[in-house]
Amino acid sequence: MLDIASLTELLAQPQKIVITTHHKPDGDAMGSSLGLYNYLIQQGHHAKVIAPTDYPQNLSWLPGNGDVIIYTENIPRSAQLIADADIIFCLDFNALSRINDMGILVGESSALKVMIDHHLEPADFDDYRYWDINACATAQLVYKFIVKELNHPELINKDVAVCLYTGIMTDSASFSLPKTTAEVHLIVAALIEAGADGYYIHEQVYNDSSESRLRFLGMCLSEKLEVLYEYNTAIITVSKQDLEKYNVITGDTEGIVNYALSISGIRLAAFIVERTDMVKLSLRSKGEFPANDICKKYFNGGGHRNAAGGMSNSSFEEVVNQFKLILPEYKKLLIQ
Template identity: 35%
Template sequence: MNIDILSQDQLALMDQLISDANTILVVCHKSPDGDAIGSSLAWAEFLRMRGKDVTVLVPDQYPDFLKWLPNTEKIVRYDKHTEKGDMLLKIADLVFCLDFNTPSRVDEMEQALVNSPAKKVLIDHHLRPDVEADLVVSLPEASSTSELVFRIVWQMGAFTQLDKAFAVPVYCGMMTDTGGFIYNSNRPEIYFIISELLTKRIDKDRIYRNVYHNYSEDRIRLMGYVMYEKLVYLPDYHAAFYSLTRDELKRFNFIKGDAEGLVNIPQQIKGLKLSISLREDTDKPNLVWVSLRSVDDFPCNLMAEEFFNGGGHLNASGGRLETSIEEAIEITKKAIYAYQNKLK
């Protein structure tokens, strides 16, 4: 199967940029998820195989359930080591921007990234990329940035030289960005990639357990609380939403990653087309994080853009509201009513 995504000119440029660089940074977005961390770790592993000095630099904390991935101990967090991060961005020859389409997605690191004199390469699968880069690899129909990383490495003829330290994070990234291959995962290329990753003797069942069966008791109780006490089901609109306040999160000893996947659960309701999560930030007042999931052709990415200052993919999107949780609930109701013709 032909899974090449780079033109011959792009392929030559990618190879030249890597060859010319000595110090390389791999950067992903704020609140890194499985795809951001997975693609970053895998790409860094490929670059090390090329003999490069590579650092993965992330804006802030990533979920505990990803800390088992190979080489996570080498990741540098910008929020904890800001001076080091600034220095790395100043001295790098080459910066790879993975899994984000605009500089604001790296949050507090934005200015240092934009001002970095390094050459830049963007590898991403989100719509409308606007990162200024020497090379842009953008494929919005891809399942994940991890998929793109695999396809580039494959096209460059390097896959045979890599091992589990590459294959495991690629599979993890693809798996988490498709909800365990239940959305945005119908293309045959995805399963060709999985079959090749399995030749590296990865244990895909264990990867699944490490991510989805690796929660605390508090997270399980939070899940039950959300579904029993907080879920608002609107059967006439085939939609559901829930909200979580800062106090409720503290009650369940919330840590980064505990809300991961909760927004998918209401989709088990027969006929549901849209599920929305509203979660107060644990530190900043009047900041609400929004996640949206949909099925079939309902465009939750358009709803995210129009109502939640966000965007994303057709069936999986996110955003943020600088409002109280009460105002966020009212905005969510307005969004659902505004899209009622597509929901009913």
């Protein structure tokens, strides 16, 4: 495993660098990736962010977004950049399977792999790891990596600050989750001092919905919400037909599961959606309930204790029924 001194020495000279993150990137994935990108280009590195798939439109304003390459839209160029890279930064994911087909290319690349992440049980594919499951966001770790490990606080300029603030804000649910510690607030304060405008960022991320997205949300809450009070669980289920009816695009389903969790007394919420190739689940929980245990054990997924995801190749109806049949196993934890 590479040590920080060796990595710092490498980064002292311009390198060909690829930064990538998990498929269907969220605010933390793109915020941390573009935050690191904006730091590296100040030092003269030849850096590129390659996203495995597209991502929500409400992240397209982030500084550096215009230089992002989407792998599925430009496979030849992406493959060449990965093959030529000296260093590949892997942000906000802990296994190559999380970047889909890109995982094969990254695994085969001779480049040094640097993982910066906060998810449980990282796979052993990296050469250097900056990892902390107690961090509220990967963007928090990128800030600490730049400031404390590489000793470059002066390079946290406005562009870096805006991106990292976005990552921390989104992954902490606007600074409301338990891992939003005093350290997180101190980092956020430093980012504001560096030029991040919290009000502007919040408006761009959360208050820029399309009409169809708002109508889709209304349908989810009025027609697709099911509350199982005997298990303190709420479920929102969305079919392919629902997605087509409301012209749902990437990002439109983000955060909807949290509305189910906001119901008084609910300890577990599930958002189950039928995609073209599989059924996907997003789980959120309160307190000590292990949402990640359900995803890992039954739905080929995982994540954090209170925020996890999974998938299944079974039919939509089978997945919904399977989820409900699992609940009695966790009843004691759900009703305590």
